[in-house]
Amino acid sequence: MPRPVTPASRQRVTVVTGASRGIGAATALRLAADGHHLGIGYAHDAEAAEDVAGRVRAAGGEAVTVPVDVGAADAVDRLFTEVREAFGPVTGLVANAGISGPLGRFTETDPEVMRRVVDVNVTGTLLCARRALREMSTAYGGDGGAIVNISSAAATLGSPGEYVHYAASKAAVDAMTVGLAKEFGPEGVRVNSVQPGSVLTGMHARMGDPDRAWKKAEITPARRPGEPEEIADAVAWLLSDEASFTSGAVLRVAGGL
Structure with a gap:
């Protein structure tokens, strides 16, 4: 039996949450290079989101920006509806939106x-996956598709002394990835997860330690932090036809951690 290949006539339409910066922005640009039309979901920074959309369009792609609180079901519904109205049926989701809160001991975490x-990282990812699956699953009249959840190496490392609560939320993301892959694989939807290690994004400054990525390089076998584009490349592969037999996988992209 030949492997499934996306028909040339089928436009890839992918929703990326948290796409105004960091890994999300890099992923949107990488997918645009592969011919995807992009729904750029963002939480607060409309200017940054429009900048990403402008770069997508400058490269010959199409993009629409939509503000969204992924923890709110009605906002998630609006995101997918607007993307569908702009470009047609949604074929992919990159659930990248996530927060950590300040670094610190667990007992001192508010x-x-x-x-x-938990609301953003767990409930938000579940809500986005639920809506995407209702768009793509053959049981709901869709033509199939793919979901990539952005997890973290913290899911298995535990992140003691930094953000155990965040690590726990990302372990939940990996658990839902495996479960959804098994439930919806027969309905034409592949679901995978990417676990980045320490990556050069603004997230470290928001946690309270702008130099954290370089500090983590000391314990990373690669002896350096990752670049957002390196995570985006892994996501792009998982969404591509080259990964047609890959589902339920948790792909670690963490420099050997």
């Missing part, structure tokens, strides 16, 4: 920070 991290 419970409200924990709740918000």
Whole structure:
């Protein structure tokens, strides 16, 4: 039996959450180079999101920007509806939106920070996956597709002394990845996860330690932090026909950690 290949006539339409900066922005640009039309979901920074969309269009691609709180089901529905109205049926999702809160000992972490991290990283990823699956699953009239959840190497390292709550939320992302892959594989949807290690993004400054990525390089076998584009390349492969037999995988892109 030949492997499934996306028909040339089928436009790839991919929603990327948290796409105004960092890994999300790099992923949107990488997917645009592969011919995807992009739905760029962002939380707050409309200017940054429009900048990413402008770079996509300058490269010959198409993009629409939509503000979204992924922890709110109605906002997630609006995101997917607007992308579908702009470009047609959604064929892919990169669930990248995520937060960590400040670095620190677990016992000193504000419970409200924990709740918000779970709301965005876990509930938000579940809500985005639910809507994407209702778009793509053959059981709902879709033509299939692919989901890539952005997890973290923290999911298995635990991140003691930094953000155990965040690590726990990313372990949940990997668990849902495996479960969804098994449930929806027969309905034409592949679901995979990427676990980045320490990557050069603005997230470290928002956590309270702008130099953290370089500090982590000391314990990373590659002896350097990753670049957002290196994570984007892994995501692009998982969304491509080259990964047609890959589902339920948790791909670590962490320099050997």
